[in-house]
Amino acid sequence: GAGVSQSPRYxxxxxxxxxxxxxxxxxxxxxxxxxxxxxxxxxxxxxxFQNEAQLDKSGLPSDRFFAERPEGSVSTLKIQRTxxxxxxVYLCASSPGTSGVPYEQYFGPGTRLTVT
Amino acid sequence: AQKVxxxxxxxxxxxxxxVTLDCVxxxxxxxxxxFWYKQPPSGELVFLIRRNSFDEQNEISxxxxxxxxxxxxxxxxxxxxxxxxxxxxxxCALTPPSNYGQNFVFGPGTRLSVLx
Numbered sequence: 001g002a003g004v005s006q007s008p009r010y011x012x013x014x015x016x017x018x019x020x021x022x023x024x025x026x027x028x029x030x031x032x033x034x035x036x037x038x039x040x041x042x043x044x045x046x047x048x049f050q051n052e053a054q055l056d057k058s059g060l061p062s063d064r065f066f067a068e069r070p071e072g073s074v075s076t077l078k079i080q081r082t083x084x085x086x087x088x089v090y091l092c093a094s095s096p097g098t099s100g101v102p103y104e105q106y107f108g109p110g111t112r113l114t115v116t
Numbered sequence: 117a118q119k120v121x122x123x124x125x126x127x128x129x130x131x132x133x134x135v136t137l138d139c140v141x142x143x144x145x146x147x148x149x150x151f152w153y154k155q156p157p158s159g160e161l162v163f164l165i166r167r168n169s170f171d172e173q174n175e176i177s178x179x180x181x182x183x184x185x186x187x188x189x190x191x192x193x194x195x196x197x198x199x200x201x202x203x204x205x206x207x208c209a210l211t212p213p214s215n216y217g218q219n220f221v222f223g224p225g226t227r228l229s230v231l232x
Binding site (some may be wrong): 003007033035037040041042043044045048056058059089091093102104105106107108110 | 120127136144151153158159160161162163166207209219220222223224225
């Protein structure tokens with residue numbers, strides 16, 4: 001079956017531009033996660049959705065970052081007024097589990113954002 | 117606060133050698149879950165194993181084995197008879213169970229190079 005897909009795969013933005021990154025999770029997966037992965041680092045948690053509810057946004061680095069999942073499936077991560085420190089790979093993951101026992105997450109290929 | 121340490125930044129081995137990747141974690145939770153993920157050059161993280169804090173049995177899956185020792189807060193991963201296809205970055209991750217979110221904390225990763 002189809003895995004997690006993300007688009008675009010690569011995005012170059014000039015400093016100050018707004019960007020929107022899309023994630024299509026595996027069909028039926030309730031949980032959706034966004035991570036930021038800087039070069040040579042492990043993924044860092046940004047935010048978590050259970051269906052359309054954003055239950056945890058503690059990892060969003062600033063109010064320039066905004067995520068939504070209005071119908072409980074596709075999710076968009078928006079970054080306003082991009083800065084060079086936003087350059088990273090943004091990973092999306094989904095899992096079938098909800099609360100309680102954390103299930104394994106299925107990751108997309110990521111969107112590599114470069115801010116110039 | 118939760119933290120995952122992978123002290124080995126890079127490891128190189130020759131094919132057919134055994135290799136152990138170390139993972140040490142910190143948490144105040146009494147119940148928690150540990151994961152290992154593999155990130156091949158293609159970029160997508162691939163789930164390898166999940167272990168809960170109450171199950172200290174070692175696990176073997178083919179050439180892979182995991183040694184969980186709660187007393188030393190370690191969850192080490194061994195690849196026996198390594199192969200070139202094992203070359204990747206390996207991440208250890210930690211999360212508590214929760215009804216309100218699943219904030220996964222990843223370690224910085226260990227880059228494994230298996231040389232022919």
